[in-house]
Amino acid sequence: MSLFLCILLFFLHLNANAENNFCRMMGDPKYPLLSKDGDINIGAIFAVHSKETLPSFEFQQKPQLLSCSSVTLRDFRLAQIMIFAIEEINRNESLLPNVSIGYKIYDTCGSRLSSMSATMALLNGQEFAAGGKCYGQSPIHAIIGETESSATVILSRTTGPFKIPVISHSASCECLSNREDYPSFFRTIASDYHQGRALALLVKHVGWTWVGAVNSDNDYGNYGMAIFLNSAKKDGICVEYSVKFYRTESEKLQKVINTIKQGTAKVIVAFVSFIEMGLLIEQLSIHNITGLQIIGVEGWVASKNYITLNSFHVMKGSLGFALRKIYIEGFSDYVIKSFWDTAFPCSQQHEFLNMNMNSYQVELNCSRYQDLLVLRNYNEDVPEHRYSSHVYKAVYAVAYALHSIIKCEKQEVCEKALTIKPQQVVEALKKVNFTVKFGDNVWFDSTGAAVAQYEVVNWQQDSNGSFQFKSVGYYDASLPPDQRFVLNTKNIIWAGGQLEKPRSVCSESCPPGTRKAVQKGRPVCCYDCITCADGEISNETDSNNCQQCPGEYWSNTENTECVLKAVEFLSFTEVMGIVLVFFSLFGVGITLLVAILFYSKKDTPIVKANNSELSFLLLFSLTLCFLCSLTFIGRPTEWSCMLRHTAFGITFVLCISCVLGKTIVVLMAFKATLPGSNVMKWFGPAQQRLSVFAFTLIQVLICVLWLTISPPFPHKNMKLFKEKIILECSLGSTVGFWAVLGYIGLLALLCFILAFLARTLPDNFNEAKFITFSMLIFCAVWITFIPAYVSSPGKFTVAVEIFAILASSFGLLFCIFAPKCYIILFKPEQNTKQHLMGKTQNK
Structure with a gap:
């Protein structure tokens, strides 16, 4: 609440200045990582870097800007696909003809502080009219981002009062489905409501009833795990433990590792964010915890960042739901040449570059891009990148929404001079329905989300030693209930590279002739096998109750079937x-x-x-x-x-x-x-x-x-x-x-x-x-x-x-x-x- 109050006071201050007909910049502005001006501008927030170095706050001198390090290749690719989609639209003569789209891409460095700073920069901009007069509205018409759900919650709550639409490519937290709290939020990914239920369906389908659960202590992990636990309970799956940690909580992470080591469950459902999963895998490798069947989510299960020789022996055989892998024609070549020639603000021949941002010049030290320059000729990860198509769809959704607003349907030239209000873009996004070039139909449901479509991937190693994510099934919420989930267990390599699936039960199955008796104070999956009483039978495995034999029948010695009772009378032969x-x-x-x-x-x-x-x-x-x-x-x-x-x-x-x-x-x-x-x-x-x-x-x-x-x-x-x-x-x-x-x-x-x-x-x-x-x-x-x-x-x-x-x-x-x-x-x-x-x- 204090953060929101500061934001509100800041805008009141801007309004007061606007009434005096002049604006002034307070402090050093935050500049975008990548930008290009256009008739219509789209903002974006990605965690291109994952580590942030804070300046000194001794207040003996003016604090310096935050510095970022450690490139996150995944988010860097998302920035590239966004620019690729925008340039593709700008070349398109039928979509927004005569209108150019610009972009402002900010780097959050994986920090909520930088994320908030980037959000304010997108809302305010650094452009002023002649005489220092404010424009009175945000310089961008929509925001693409963020990658993580918790950061997206902050972004959406901040932009919500101004009705600026936010379209996320990967924020899947079910909490964002609340249209009252997030009326201008959209996403090209499905809600975790579907993923949580799909996880329970997978566990039940394979036959596991005893699992451990680990989740990130953030909105993504907490909401997603709650959905899984609720679905698992309905499906008769018992959870031995449910633990969580956050990336900055090393003590909690150690407690999680100890809980896993002491647990008896051989299957672990990890509803963990990308960064937390890297920390968890690192600790599992350090403690040499192997043989566990890890069940993952789209946030990390198809990321090659984790595949190393040290980690693969821990994670081999992992199974989980990933976003569908879609090939976008032309993108692989674009990230090698076109991007560096046209979109990147620095060239290798110049150490410094002056960038003209509307009415003033800002000198940037290109040395802060040096860690990105090493990726100039690298594109091997592109085929495995699964979020690119979602960013691509988000950019096109904004373009189609703007296309309908500025009345381009029957004209070769759009009305550039038309003032576009954020609420108009929100309403237009609710109605978009189009098909992208790789065949997917794009539209948003009543919660602003897309249809749930996942691919089940399995971590495998080829005979030549290379690692891969092999597709072994799918989940498609658009299909009838009995056709939504398919899993081909014959093609799965299980935990530790085994061909036989691991058993994960609290108690072994009760054979026919017995019934389950729940152990006091323990989950229903923990039980003793009690032999059926005489005259009662159970003819199936894991029977909850024994059935009484009808009048003239009695149980056999194994209590598995009712047989005719022996008829006794005084016989001549006895x-x-x-x-x-x-x-x-x-x-x-x-x-x-x-x-x-x-x-x-x-x-x-x-x-x-x-x-x-x-x-x-x-x-x-x-x-x-x-x-x-x-x-x-x-x-x-x-x-x-x-x-x-x-x-x-x-x-x-x-x-x-x-x-x-x-x-x-x-x-x-x-x-x-x-x-x-x-x-x-x-x-x-x-x-x-x-x-x-x-x-x-x-x-x-x-x-x-x-x-x-x-x-x-x-x-x-x-x-x-x-x-x-x-x-x-x-x-x-x-x-x-x-x-x-x-x-x-x-x-x-x-x-x-x-x-x-x-x-x-x-x-x-x-x-x-x-x-x-x-x-x-x-x-x-x-x-x-x-x-x-x-x-x-x-x-x-x-x-x-x-x-x-x-x-x-x-x-x-x-x-x-x-x-x-x-x-x-x-x-x-x-x-x-x-x-x-x-x-x-x-x-």
Whole structure:
């Protein structure tokens, strides 16, 4: 603000002098580096030199002018192309005919102080009318420049109040797009808004997610880096560090170098100005920091100034966006001869040259041009110069704007006397639309910028050892979004001259079967790979989440795909199924052997005792009991589920009915031995058969009701185990199931009570004792069955049920028939009626 106030006071002073009708020069004027008068004059500001030597400010004598050194070849070429374009226009009979364009080119020496001084010189001029009267307006109609964005901001803010148009060839800072702050600013280069987004697009396209960021601490670097960081965040790119420095801050530069050395990112995005990049490359070479993939911007990435043997081993393989390389016909020859003969103010034959600047003579010491004279016969850099076309376009844009203002369209001669106001030039520049000789169409968008068109270049070294910037792609904002960016990775030489692109990630990719888990307090690109939980999968690399498998599916061992869950049921082929089948068939075999033995001894007293018909029926029912256990093994089906439960219920009731009949026979037989008893006629063989049939019929009716109302059915149980499906028989109606078991239990309890009452009856072979034991075992098995059945998981539920069937069946078989078989086989002498009744006879 203080600088702007000084400028304002200076102009107020000039206005006050103008009111007194005379002007006077205060101090030594700043003269242009190169100049030529014309009917219309264009100003320009370039940093032809990069170092400035300040005079003594002790105020003991008048301060001398600033001195500059160290030629910046790039900006010197820009001054040459500007003069080349102006001379070309002056020769053109269709563009501004009869009107000559002059120029005043000032050197800023890369200093903001000199830049401000040059700006004031352009605005004021050193020309006065007769009598010292001021002209009242700037002697120039437009200004070309500056090279850097920060300097252009100062230039545009200074010229803004006077509405003098500024056309920059390389100031790409997005901040200059604000038309409210910079209403008279134009540029033939695109805004960094596009370059910042293009950088993120390049990084994403190659597949890097972990980068470092370095930028110049000025408008160009700060605004450009902000755009890149914002775009990178949207594209999922993480920035390990973002550091910045300015050319005069050596301590900050060292901190930047230390940060790069300590960082893990192998890719560095350098949104750095031309001068800062030279300092950064120098430090990288000194510290021998190699193997980093540098991603650059148009400000430096295609500059041959940095290519030396010492720096190339650091920068080899660098990649970035550069302005398009355009050949301008005739310019290469011009910089060798025509420029030095016509535009340069000194010749090699004279040490001093007097220059006439309007109304006064100024003597210049040509020694200050000596460092430029060494470039007289050098033009090898011209083909690589990428800003020349932008200066060329800027000069032509001003010419076309002036052409429209002074009404040259339909006249061979333009109106020279027409007074041109700066605002007119600004408005005319907004409307220009023309095509230059090398084919580019020139026009300005609503922000005063040109269309973004970049070339992707790669730092490579030929087999003969020469360095080059090889084009490997492009970015063109004028094309549709899906066609704007093209990169040919096959032609790229990567960092350190490698053919394989470097990996730059915070964390290695998570393989399929895992998911990313962000590390606390770190960017999203830093993560741990967590294996998907059972039942979840991820079938792609770097998956953020695992997907749950649908109901009948489960994850494979690698958690990469969902496979059908294993279906589990008690199978005939597994060990447990084979064992149960063996015992079931073993029981059938034992029962058949007993039946055969009993049949062969059917006429013996021990077989005839207690109704041999019931014994054979009991053996038949036990055989069915053993066999019905087989229906519980195998894959459940609709028919097998109904069969297993009903067969179990009916066969066991038949079995218990037979045992109950035998128990009643024992009791009735005892009663029949009492004098005058006639009870056996009420429970003879017919009644025994009827009782067995009646008891069994009740169970049959219960089973029929169960099957009719809600029968058992096969069911896929997916709740018990997550990783497998238990194929089981659902009970359908639980009431029906427990009714079947309850009825069996009721008969067993009744049988146990009757047998218990008959256990003390006098007899050498009291069958009631053995029936009591058998019922005791039977009841014990089925009482323990209930909690075991409820708590057993999966196929073990079926196994428990089969075990209960087999255990109770073996209990009945051995307790009732084993003692008789023992007597038949080993004690035949006791198999007599006398022996069986001996105890009763003794008493």
